[in-house]
Amino acid sequence: MNCSLNIALVSMSALSGEHPQASVVRELACALARPVRDGDRRNHVTVYARRYDDAARERTRLGPGAALRLLDAGPPRPLAEHDLVRHVRDMADGLRRRWSGAGRPDVVHAHGWIEGLAACAVARELGVPFVQSYHGLGTVERRAGRPVHPARVRLEAALGRGADAVLAGSEQEADALVRLGVPRPKIGVIPYGVDGEHFSQAGPTLPHGDRSRLVTVCRDLADGGVATAIRTLVNVPGAELAVAGGPARRELEHDPAAHRLRMLAKRLHVADRVIFMGRMPRRSLPKLLRTARLALCLSPDRPEPRAALEAMACGVPVVTTPVGGNADSVLDHITGLHVPAERPVEIGRAVRRLLAEETTRHAFAIAAADRAHSRYSWERIAAETLRAYARLLPDAEPERRRGAGPERRAEPAVPAQARESEPAAALTS
Incomplete structure (x- = not known):
C-alpha cells in the first residue's frame, strides 16, 4: 500500500x-x-x-x-x-x-x-x-x-x-x-x-534459586488457571511456581482470591514452592519469564491473551489449554504442549516429562521464540x-x-x- x-x-x-x-x-x-x-x-x-x-x-x-x-x-x-x-x-x-x-x-x-x-x-x-x-x-x-x-x-x-x-x-x-x-x-x-524487542531471549533476569521454575501470568487470580497450576505442582516434585497477576504485590495480603489460593497451596503442602509476585509492570515481565523452564497457561475458558506469546518470545515453551488464541499460537509438541483443562494429574505428568527431557525442551524453546518473533x-x-x-x-x-x-x-x-x-x-x- x-x-x-x-x-x-x-x-x-x-x-x-x-x-x-x-x-x-x-x-x-x-x-x-x-x-x-x-x-x-x-x-x-x-x-x-x-x-x-x-x-x-x-x-x-x-x-x-x-x-x-x-x-x-x-x-x-x-x-x-x-x-x-x-x-x-x-x-x-x-x-x-x-x-x-x-x-x-x-x-x-x-x-x-x-x-x-x-x-x-x-x-x-x-x-x-x-x-x-x-x-x-x-x-x-x-x-x-x-x-x-x-x-x-x-x-x-x-x-x-x-x-x-x-x-x-x-x-x-x-x-x-x-x-x-x-x-x-x-x-x-x-x-x-508481541513486542519482540522487549520480550526476547537475551536480557536480564530476576534472582532465582536452583528449583525448576514454572511461571504463570494472568490478570485475574480467580480465573481458574492459577488454581489448576497449584494443583499441578503437587505432581511435579522439586519444581516451584511463580504467579504473576492480581493486585500489586503489597496488596496481595488483602486480596480474597490470593488468600484462597494461598490456603489451597497450604492444604496441598506446596505453599513453600509457590511464589506470588502480584501484578508486575510489563517492563519487568521479561526478567521473570527468562527464569522459567516452562510457562503454564491453564485457564479453562479465558486465557490471558498475550501471556503465551510473550513467554514464547522469551524462549519459554508453553503448556496450555487449547483455548482462544493459545490454540493457534502454541503448536502442540512443537512450541509447547496442549493439555486438558482442570486435569492437574495429567498436566503434572506432561510437565514432569518435559522437564526431564532437556533436549526436547530446548528444541521447543527455539521453535517457540522463532514462531513468536516471525508469525506474531x-x-x-x-x-x-x-x-x-x-x-x-x-x-x-x-x-x-x-x-x-x-x-x-x-x-x-x-x-x-x-x-x-x-x-x-x-x-x-
Whole structure:
C-alpha cells in the first residue's frame, strides 16, 4: 500500500494503563503508522478513547504518525461495563464532531462491543468503511459464569452482521461469531502481536534459586488457571511456581482470591514452592519469564491473551489449554504442549516429562521464540490489518471481493442504508 491512510481506532479503555485491550490497541496504532515497505508513505493513526482522568491531556503522541485523542463521554473516571453503555451516545457525538469535514477517516476500526456501538453509528452516517474487533465475546463470558450486560450478546451479533469486516483474534472466536449469525465471509482472523524487542531471549533476569521454575501470568487470580497450576505442582516434585497477576504485590495480603489460593497451596503442602509476585509492570515481565523452564497457561475458558506469546518470545515453551488464541499460537509438541483443562494429574505428568527431557525442551524453546518473533511480530500483524482495510476502500474493489481477512473470503461491503440498524439505534438514541 503506497498511499497514506487516515485510520481511526476507537477504544473506551484508557490507553495509559496496562489493561490488555488498551495495550494491544496502543501497540497496533504504532505499528499501523509505520511504513510496511520502503517507499510506502506513513499512515496517520488516531486512537479515540474515553477520558478517564480529568487531568489527562486531550491529545497525546503515541509514536511517529500515531496519536491518542480523548473524548468526553460520561464522568472522567473508570466505569463498569453496565455504566459505560449509558454514555455511548456521548462518545458517538464526540466522534461525529471529530470526523466531520477534514477530520473524516478513511477507515474506522472499533475495539470492543461498546466502542462498536458508538463508532458504527457515525461511520454509517459518513459512509466510512467500518471494521469491528471484540477482544472477547459475551457468549464466552456468560458460559464461564461471569456477569454480562443483558444486551451484549444480541448487540455483538448485530454489530458483526452490520460491519464491513470483522477481525477475530483466533479461529475459536471466528467460529463463535459464525454461531452468533455473523456471515463467515466477513470474518478475518488476525491475532494479537508481541513486542519482540522487549520480550526476547537475551536480557536480564530476576534472582532465582536452583528449583525448576514454572511461571504463570494472568490478570485475574480467580480465573481458574492459577488454581489448576497449584494443583499441578503437587505432581511435579522439586519444581516451584511463580504467579504473576492480581493486585500489586503489597496488596496481595488483602486480596480474597490470593488468600484462597494461598490456603489451597497450604492444604496441598506446596505453599513453600509457590511464589506470588502480584501484578508486575510489563517492563519487568521479561526478567521473570527468562527464569522459567516452562510457562503454564491453564485457564479453562479465558486465557490471558498475550501471556503465551510473550513467554514464547522469551524462549519459554508453553503448556496450555487449547483455548482462544493459545490454540493457534502454541503448536502442540512443537512450541509447547496442549493439555486438558482442570486435569492437574495429567498436566503434572506432561510437565514432569518435559522437564526431564532437556533436549526436547530446548528444541521447543527455539521453535517457540522463532514462531513468536516471525508469525506474531507487530510488523506482520499491522500488514495483515492494513490488507483487511484495503479490501474495503472504494478503489480496491477487486481486492475487496477476495475477503475481509487474510485467510477468509469476504463479500462486498454493505451500503450504509442497507445495513442492520439495531446496533446504531439500540443504545445511542
